[in-house]
Amino acid sequence: MADKKLRSYDWFGKSDKMGFVHRSWLRNQGYPDDYFRGKPVIGICNTWSELTPCNGHLRDFAEIVKRGVVEAGGFPLEFPVTSLGETIMRPTTMLFRNLASMDVEESIRANPLDGVVLLTGCDKTTPSTVMGACSVDLPTIVVPGGPMLNGRFRGECVGSGSFNWAIKEKQKVGNYSEADILEMEIGVARSQGHCMTMGTASTMACMVEALGLTLPGAAAIPAVDARKKVMAQLSGRRIVEMVKEDLAISKILTREAFENAIVVNAAVGGSTNFIIHLLAIAGRIGIDLSLEDFDRIGSKIPLLVNLKPSGKYLMEDFYYAGGLPVVLKELKDYLHNDAITVNGSKLGDNNANNICYNQDVIASIDQPFKKEAGIAVLKGNLCEGGAIIKPSAASPELMKHRGKAVVFESMEDYHQRIDDPDLEIDENSVIVLKGVGPKGYPGMPEVGNVDLPEKLLRKGVQDMVRISDGRMSGTAAGTVVLHVAPESAIGGTLALVKDGDFIELDVKGRTLHLDISEEELTKRKTAWTAPEPLATRGYVKFYIDHVQQANLGADLDILRGGSGSEVTRDLH
CATH class of the missing domain: 3.50.30.80 (IlvD/EDD C-terminal domain-like)
Structure with missing residues (x-):
């Protein structure tokens, strides 16, 4: 029997005409009858695109997540949303972050989904998908795509992104030849994944783990490490249980969770873009967060992570040293350790027993790299x-x-x-x-x-x-x-x-x-x-008319808050 408590029941559980329509068309993909009889329907929101290099592996990862969903008794359905490739799109992906969030929100709300897995990677794909999910408020888990392996150039580790800002100096002052630059170009981004510095993509991965939206330890695992695949499969299993527990995203994204994220961002030397994205997420979920909170809560936090661009190492080194769970353990006196995470456990309990394997990468709270590091x-x-x-x-x-x-x-x-x-x-x-x-x-x-x-x-x-x-x-x-x-x-x-x-x-x-x-x-x-106005039609005109200022998160004014999961009209 179909479970009337599931949101998807209204699509698949009824024996009327529309139930027939909804089930019959999906059957053309070969789904057996029991898939429509009470299994939680899990939407896999995929930001994969060949135009988004950092997310190029997420098509494969969706299949791994599906495996976990099926193992746990769920019915996985993958759907695409607007992808945002920071390194490719013009004029800037930030122009389209809010558009992507609208795509995510409406795709989730309009379809027979009981829970959602967000596959993210490049900078704006993480905040945009989380923003959209917040506005619907279903059980939600994030699977970060993971950083690339360390870039290599003539025996040295180099960071994708960070080197970009030194190219002019290398050419004009360092006398780098075209051949030198080409060699660097080939070696700086040598595996699947996003930037391996503590840039915005890595910052966003740390943000969602600190908020409690990922399984413990998900943020730093390199994209090509087999353990990232295990994390994806386990996330697929877990989202089914979250649906059964009715663990909606609003139950995780409390005021305490946002304060935890601010503390963690300071300790890892995270991107300034963190502020504009966290403010936008807070606006969607209904948490009163202000620009001043970032200074009040985070500016006195010690720097515990020695990663570029504020330090020496890269995300691969961070993972081998113990990753974000070690930082969370060191920060226990600064965090709300009772905050609930997607695995149903408290943040402090998840990270109580982690060990640092390299103190040159992750410092102790007593001997930080800098005493005050927040924005x-x-x-x-x-x-x-x-x-x-x-x-x-x-x-x-x-x-x-x-x-x-x-x-x-x-x-x-x-x-x-x-x-x-x-x-x-x-x-x-x-x-x-x-x-x-x-x-x-x-x-x-x-x-x-x-x-x-x-x-x-x-x-x-x-x-x-x-x-x-x-x-x-x-x-x-x-x-x-x-x-x-x-x-x-x-x-x-x-x-x-x-x-x-x-x-x-x-x-x-x-x-x-x-x-x-x-x-x-x-x-x-x-x-x-x-x-003079820079656009007179289309989304850009709409964006200019409605975008808020940076201190409010640069979201569209009409998108703040959420509309919930109820579809306002149907065909019944």
């Missing part, structure tokens, strides 16, 4: 809604700095002038990039860590203060102020900065200040005119 939230007249900086990836000598602004009105302006030998800029200048916020680009690209001028690179300058309303890749480093809100495209103070204005950055004091008088600021505001 700092800045306020001031240049960022009334807030801005952020990642101290662990910045230059200590620039954490308090006063310099003259060198302003670029757009990315095109930057590319045209940055290497002009006559550009008035020195190592004490502050590079200001406008027009790269959520509405202004649109989509808020990862360009905040812009390359330095060639003439300064040749002088040996390796870092400068850079300020923008955009983001930066989690694989990047530098003294980079990001997510300035309000953004320049809507008339934030950033729009009013002129060449030669003095800007004061004080990370310890948490301030970012444009040193001009209130009278002059008012005068500039009065004279400012908004830029």
Whole structure:
């Protein structure tokens, strides 16, 4: 008999006309009769795409998850959703994160699913699928695709992503030839999986494990390690049990879970993009989370992981050293250890007995690599809604700095002038990039860590203060102020900065200040005119009209909160 408590009963359990229709068409794929008689239907939400290199192995992983679902007595049905390949898509996958979340939400709600497995990998596929799942609120488990093996170049380990930001310097200053760069290109991404630095993809994997949405230890297992396949199969088994226990995603994503994720992100030296994605997820599940929470909860947390771009090693090394469970054990005094995870156990119980196998990769809480590593939230007249900086990836000598602004009105302006030998800029200048916020680009690209001028690179300058309303890749480093809100495209103070204005950055004091008088600021505001709309039709127009500012997670205003799992109309 079909189980009337299952959501899928309304599709498959009834003996009326529509029950006949729903069952009969699916039978063309060869499913036996007992699949329609009370088995929990598990949707496998797959972000696989050949246009998303980091997720290229997830087509195979779906079959492994299905195996686990069937073993546990479930009925697995795989479905595709919008995939987001950070390394391929233009202008930026962040423009499409919210679109993908809508695809996930509506695909889950519209179909006869009792529980969901999210197959994720590249940066935005993790937050977008979690956001969509939150809005429906079914039992949900995440299977992260896993990082690549360490990149190799002439006997050294190199990180995919992190090396990208050094290419200009290597070519202009390090005298790397085209052959050198080609050799690096071939060896830096040598296996399936996502970036193996603690970039945004790895940060997102750590985020979902810290939130309790994965089985313990899932975040760091390399994509090609057989243990990743075991984790996928076990996740398939577990989601069936979650359905039987009615362990919906809202029961896991509590306020305490979000606070745990903030603490963990600081300890692993995670990406600044973590903030914008966690804020968006919180908005979907109905948790009151603010930008200030990230500073209050996470900024004093010690750095326990020695991974690029803040350190030396890569994700493969992190896994061999014990992975995230070791970090969670070390952080026990900072965490809500009673938070429930997808395996039904408490976070603290899951990680109580883990052992560190390499303290040069994972430090103890008593001897951290840095005493304070969390992302700092800045306020001031240049960022009334807030801005952020990642101290662990910045230059200590620039954490308090006063310099003259060198302003670029757009990315095109930057590319045209940055290497002009006559550009008035020195190592004490502050590079200001406008027009790269959520509405202004649109989509808020990862360009905040812009390359330095060639003439300064040749002088040996390796870092400068850079300020923008955009983001930066989690694989990047530098003294980079990001997510300035309000953004320049809507008339934030950033729009009013002129060449030669003095800007004061004080990370310890948490301030970012444009040193001009209130009278002059008012005068500039009065004279400012908004830029022409960048789109007049389609999704991009819709996005520009509805996207919120970075300090709110850059979600669409109409998507905050959830609509639940009920289908509003059917054919009965």
